[in-house]
Amino acid sequence: MTAPLLDVEDLRVRFHLRTGTVEAVRGVTFKLGRERLGIVGESGSGKSQTGRAILGLTPPPGEVEARRLAFDGIDLLTASRRTLRALRGGRISMVMQDPKYSLNPVMPIGEQIIEAYQAHKKAGKGEARDRALAMLEAVKMRDPGRVFALYPHEVSGGMGQRAMIAMMLVTEPDLLIADEPTSALDVTVSMEILRILDELVSERGMGLIFISHDLKLVSSFCDRVLVMYAGRVVEEIEARNLRDARHPYTQGLMRCLPTLKDDVRPLPTLNRDPAWAL
Amino acid sequence: MAGSPPLPPIPTAAPVGMRAWLLSSEPSSRWQARLGRGYLGWRTFSRNPLAVIGLAVILLLVFVALFADVIAPYSPIAGGDLRTERLLPPSALHWFGTDDQARDIFSRVIYGSRITLMVVMLVAVIATPIGLLFGTVAGYMGGWVDTVLMRITDIFLAFPRLVLALAFVAALGPGIENAIIAIAITSWPPYARIARAETLTIRNSDFIAAVKLQGASTPRIILGHVVPLCMSSLIVRVTLDMAGIILTAAGLGFLGLGAQPPMPEWGAMVATGRNYLIDQWWVAAMPGLAIFVVSLGFNLLGDGLRDVLDPKAAK
Amino acid sequence: MARDPMLDIRSLRVTYGTGRMQVDAVKDVSFQVEPGSVYGLVGESGSGKSTVLRAICGLAPVSAGRIMVDGREVPSPRSKAFYRTVQMVFQDPYASLHPRHTVDRTLSEPLAIHGERDAEARILQALREVGLGPSFRFRYPHQLSGGQRQRIAIARALILRPKVLLLDEPTSALDASVQAEILNLLDDLRRNLGLTYILVSHDLAVVAHLCDRLLVMRHGEAVEETSSETLRANRVESDYTRSLVEASQGFTRRTPQAGAPLAS
Numbered sequence: 038m039t040a041p042l043l044d045v046e047d048l049r050v051r052f053h054l055r056t057g058t059v060e061a062v063r064g065v066t067f068k069l070g071r072e073r074l075g076i077v078g079e080s081g082s083g084k085s086q087t088g089r090a091i092l093g094l095t096p097p098p099g100e101v102e103a104r105r106l107a108f109d110g111i112d113l114l115t116a117s118r119r120t121l122r123a124l125r126g127g128r129i130s131m132v133m134q135d136p137k138y139s140l141n142p143v144m145p146i147g148e149q150i151i152e153a154y155q156a157h158k159k160a161g162k163g164e165a166r167d168r169a170l171a172m173l174e175a176v177k178m179r180d181p182g183r184v185f186a187l188y189p190h191e192v193s194g195g196m197g198q199r200a201m202i203a204m205m206l207v208t209e210p211d212l213l214i215a216d217e218p219t220s221a222l223d224v225t226v227s228m229e230i231l232r233i234l235d236e237l238v239s240e241r242g243m244g245l246i247f248i249s250h251d252l253k254l255v256s257s258f259c260d261r262v263l264v265m266y267a268g269r270v271v272e273e274i275e276a277r278n279l280r281d282a283r284h285p286y287t288q289g290l291m292r293c294l295p296t297l298k299d300d301v302r303p304l305p306t307l308n309r310d311p312a313w314a315l
Numbered sequence: 316m317a318g319s320p321p322l323p324p325i326p327t328a329a330p331v332g333m334r335a336w337l338l339s340s341e342p343s344s345r346w347q348a349r350l351g352r353g354y355l356g357w358r359t360f361s362r363n364p365l366a367v368i369g370l371a372v373i374l375l376l377v378f379v380a381l382f383a384d385v386i387a388p389y390s391p392i393a394g395g396d397l398r399t400e401r402l403l404p405p406s407a408l409h410w411f412g413t414d415d416q417a418r419d420i421f422s423r424v425i426y427g428s429r430i431t432l433m434v435v436m437l438v439a440v441i442a443t444p445i446g447l448l449f450g451t452v453a454g455y456m457g458g459w460v461d462t463v464l465m466r467i468t469d470i471f472l473a474f475p476r477l478v479l480a481l482a483f484v485a486a487l488g489p490g491i492e493n494a495i496i497a498i499a500i501t502s503w504p505p506y507a508r509i510a511r512a513e514t515l516t517i518r519n520s521d522f523i524a525a526v527k528l529q530g531a532s533t534p535r536i537i538l539g540h541v542v543p544l545c546m547s548s549l550i551v552r553v554t555l556d557m558a559g560i561i562l563t564a565a566g567l568g569f570l571g572l573g574a575q576p577p578m579p580e581w582g583a584m585v586a587t588g589r590n591y592l593i594d595q596w597w598v599a600a601m602p603g604l605a606i607f608v609v610s611l612g613f614n615l616l617g618d619g620l621r622d623v624l625d626p627k628a629a630k
Numbered sequence: 631m632a633r634d635p636m637l638d639i640r641s642l643r644v645t646y647g648t649g650r651m652q653v654d655a656v657k658d659v660s661f662q663v664e665p666g667s668v669y670g671l672v673g674e675s676g677s678g679k680s681t682v683l684r685a686i687c688g689l690a691p692v693s694a695g696r697i698m699v700d701g702r703e704v705p706s707p708r709s710k711a712f713y714r715t716v717q718m719v720f721q722d723p724y725a726s727l728h729p730r731h732t733v734d735r736t737l738s739e740p741l742a743i744h745g746e747r748d749a750e751a752r753i754l755q756a757l758r759e760v761g762l763g764p765s766f767r768f769r770y771p772h773q774l775s776g777g778q779r780q781r782i783a784i785a786r787a788l789i790l791r792p793k794v795l796l797l798d799e800p801t802s803a804l805d806a807s808v809q810a811e812i813l814n815l816l817d818d819l820r821r822n823l824g825l826t827y828i829l830v831s832h833d834l835a836v837v838a839h840l841c842d843r844l845l846v847m848r849h850g851e852a853v854e855e856t857s858s859e860t861l862r863a864n865r866v867e868s869d870y871t872r873s874l875v876e877a878s879q880g881f882t883r884r885t886p887q888a889g890a891p892l893a894s
Binding site: 304 | 674805807814818834835836838839858861874879880883
């Protein structure tokens, strides 16, 4: 087996608050190759903080600690700011939940993609422009030339998220972290976005970390799933074997969703065992 | 049971006794809930040492004003012997020295605190409710009510404060009451604007829609649901404005349009001291220092209150 | 027809703005809801499904059409009596409770507005009905979890003993496990109190779980009225509904390989 793209061992994220210390992530360990990894959990499970910690985007007063946190052999914990800056947005990219907050509202979309490209690649204006247009086309933007000149508020949520993905992928990263990339979008739109993401990931051989609360979506999209609860990974499982999940939390999460297929009444609810959080 | 509460923070020390009662997550009465909230606010406030200093200054001002006749060693109005006791420098007998009328400046500063406190309280009591009412009604009702009320606000906002106060005092005659009215009239428009801006964000929220759907009348919604949410930012703003109001009152006094002699108003005292600024510096400096300390106190208090009441704006 | 419908909406139209800025949020939507049943409105954002609810309770302007509740046309503006019959639960439990009011104040407000007596007993009963104990009575919203907040919002809506409850995406802001609890609670309450629900949701599975009949909406228009059985059997008529059904099953690869869709 080749060296993993991302190697995380015993990752911990702590927040020192006035009321005490909260440990949002408590010893998460996983390895990622060029595959689609899903991280699933409910609010407060630490899934988003895990993604942020990898990129060094833990908001203050958070504190990240890990026995090992390496990307392609580069230790992210000891790397210099410059190295980190070059990695971030260059070889590792992140797509956030709501494009409204992630795109610069006073800059046309095309300019933003060009800027992202030029920040990491040595390229002239003309080349960057061609790359940006090609990227907008790759995310199935109907009229890339027109969208290029639009401001973020002039496009719909789905188009904005596509622009965001275009911006994140234009530098051809090796790892993409997508934190609830479709939660703010309508179902039919989010399926399109996922399809685009899926194609780009498999064509370019990227590693993908897909963070979501939606077990159904993650299991159908990813190869492997980490289920998080109270800051820990309680189960790691191949997506296609999810129905044979062993941990009662995973089983409970699966069962409590209403489905179109059968009518279970009342829905089984999740009895949280305090032991899961230990 | 209903859902999982977010992970409880690991407490640093188990709260005991009174504190535990105040911080209980399951208060058993309305009062316990309110006091608990107040206590949490106090904890945030008291973590800011400057704010506590500000509060101490304001409490000192109130204390001094209340017990002026006990604290002040001399009469603030009747002077001593004009031949021997005029313009004496600070000494054990006259801590702040004496002025040109041979009056004890310390006593005058002490009594002056009453005037300052009155100005501050009256302006707050007059200007805040007017601003709050105009702002919340305009913001909540919208449409032509909003247009009319806000244009009236704009008219008042267009007058420079000191100039309007001057005109007002010129028309009604000088005196501390007229100065207060003039200041109050010119200071409410910013409060109306703040209240309106807050109301506009509150107006379309679901909890207002919910109370509308219970059949609540418009006055009930404004008074019971909108006003409490506008109060905090308004209290912060009024407190921060107090320094400016004290300075305006002092400015009017300095110009001879506020408190009239022989009232021991700090601004008027600075004005008399102007004549002796070089040789008898204490005549102007002592009341000036009082103005400075109280203004600073209000500013520090306002900053501290902002941390407690309006956490969004604090950073 | 066996019984008169509890709710009868005829050619409802909601228009915002005038002239060039005019937007038809809802165009000629009609449907009837039987007493004691659950009716679903499904659609994506901008379909006008929430606007229908808001128009019923007077939060959105009705520019044409008729709304009848319990056999009577609703007055405009809505009367106090209307609000005793129809209540609403909002999507976001973090936004629908006043941040400075305790649970007690939130629940006593409707009683005070309508001059009801025995506030004390009614509040405790309302808390019991939604599965919360008396210990929740004097808490502020920030001391409650999302699910608990939504329970309080439901208690507030039920405290006046309405006949119709309008549910605007009542579970979409909640975690999956909490969603199941709230859906079960709504189901129990409807049976015990004989309520009629209109449920708005973007989640077909949730609508199919709770509703008997449902209306699929798109761009302010009704696309198709159908029932949960038809939906379950995937015998829907319109292509749009079919695409919604497909999307609700999770992601499907065009060329199936790794990661088979989770069908359960």
